[in-house]
Amino acid sequence: MGMNLTTRHLSAGYGNKTVVSDIHIHISTGEVVCLLGANGCGKTTLFKALLGLIPMQGEFLLDGRPHHSYTQRDRARLIAYVPQTHTPSFPYTVLDMVLMGRSPHISLYSVPSxxxxxxxxRILSSLGIRYLENRLYDELSGGERQLVLMARSLAQTPRFLLMDEPTSHLDFGNQIRTLQLIxxxxxxxxxxxxxxxSPDHAFICATRVLAMHQGKIISQGSPEEVINRPLMRTLYGFDIDVVSQPSGRYLCSPVL
Incomplete structure (x- = not known):
C-alpha cells in the first residue's frame, strides 16, 4: 500500500535564525526525488527537520497524519537516514552496525533476536556485501562503508529513505552501483x-527534482523540466549547458 510524505509551509533553523522557509514537498513511496542546491542553501537543515532533530514550524504529514502523532519508534520505522559519513565510537563489526538499524523493532532492554x-x-546479501559481516566497519573502504550505512538504514524497514549525498567520496564504479541501488x-x-x-545523477535515477536556493524551493518537476541553463546559473553561479545525448538522456556540461 502506498504512503506519502508531505510538508506545507515548513520552516526550520537554529535559534532565532530561519534557514529554510515555506517548504512544500510531496513524496510518494516508489519515487526518487532529488534535491539540488549549492552548499549552505539549507538541504541539511531540511533533512534535520524531517528527522525531528531540530524544531520546525508548518505542517509535516506522514500518510496524512501529523508527524508528531507518531511515537519516535514508529517514525523510525517509517523514515531512515543515510549520512555521508559516519565514524562510530567503538570498533563495531559490519553485522553489529546493521543490527543497530533493527532498534525500532526491538523492545526496550531486549537484545537482537x-x-x-x-x-x-539478508539485507547484507541483497547488497552483495554479506562477506563483510565480520569485518570491522572502520577498516572498510569508503564505498564499502556507504553500502553498510545503507544496509543499516534498510534494516529499519523504512517506507522513506533520506540520503545525504550518497555518491560523495565514491569512485566512479561505486557511484554507478549506488545509483542502480537507488x-x-x-x-x-x-x-x-x-x-x-551532480545534476547528471538526477537524470539517471530521479522521477522528480527539487531545486533549493537560499532556503527556499524555487522549482520542482521532472529532471527534464527543471534542470536547465538558467536554473544552473541561479543555483551554482556558473553557466552549465544541458546537452541531449543520442540515447535520449541529458548531461550537464560546464561552459568553461
Whole structure:
C-alpha cells in the first residue's frame, strides 16, 4: 500500500535564525526525488527537520497524519537516514552496525533476536556485501562503508529513505552501483529523497527534482523540466549547458 510524505509551509533553523522557509514537498513511496542546491542553501537543515532533530514550524504529514502523532519508534520505522559519513565510537563489526538499524523493532532492554540477525544478514546479501559481516566497519573502504550505512538504514524497514549525498567520496564504479541501488529501492516501494551535487545523477535515477536556493524551493518537476541553463546559473553561479545525448538522456556540461 502506498504512503506519502508531505510538508506545507515548513520552516526550520537554529535559534532565532530561519534557514529554510515555506517548504512544500510531496513524496510518494516508489519515487526518487532529488534535491539540488549549492552548499549552505539549507538541504541539511531540511533533512534535520524531517528527522525531528531540530524544531520546525508548518505542517509535516506522514500518510496524512501529523508527524508528531507518531511515537519516535514508529517514525523510525517509517523514515531512515543515510549520512555521508559516519565514524562510530567503538570498533563495531559490519553485522553489529546493521543490527543497530533493527532498534525500532526491538523492545526496550531486549537484545537482537535470531530473526533480527537473519534479517540483517539478508539485507547484507541483497547488497552483495554479506562477506563483510565480520569485518570491522572502520577498516572498510569508503564505498564499502556507504553500502553498510545503507544496509543499516534498510534494516529499519523504512517506507522513506533520506540520503545525504550518497555518491560523495565514491569512485566512479561505486557511484554507478549506488545509483542502480537507488533505482532498485524505489522499485521495491521505498520513497527516496536524496541530495547530490551532480545534476547528471538526477537524470539517471530521479522521477522528480527539487531545486533549493537560499532556503527556499524555487522549482520542482521532472529532471527534464527543471534542470536547465538558467536554473544552473541561479543555483551554482556558473553557466552549465544541458546537452541531449543520442540515447535520449541529458548531461550537464560546464561552459568553461
Amino acid at each position: 535470531g530473526r533480527d540477525h537473519e534479517e540483517s544478514r 533505482k532498485e529501492l524505489a522499485a521495491s516501494g521505498i520513497g527516496l529523497l536524496l541530495t547530490t551535487h
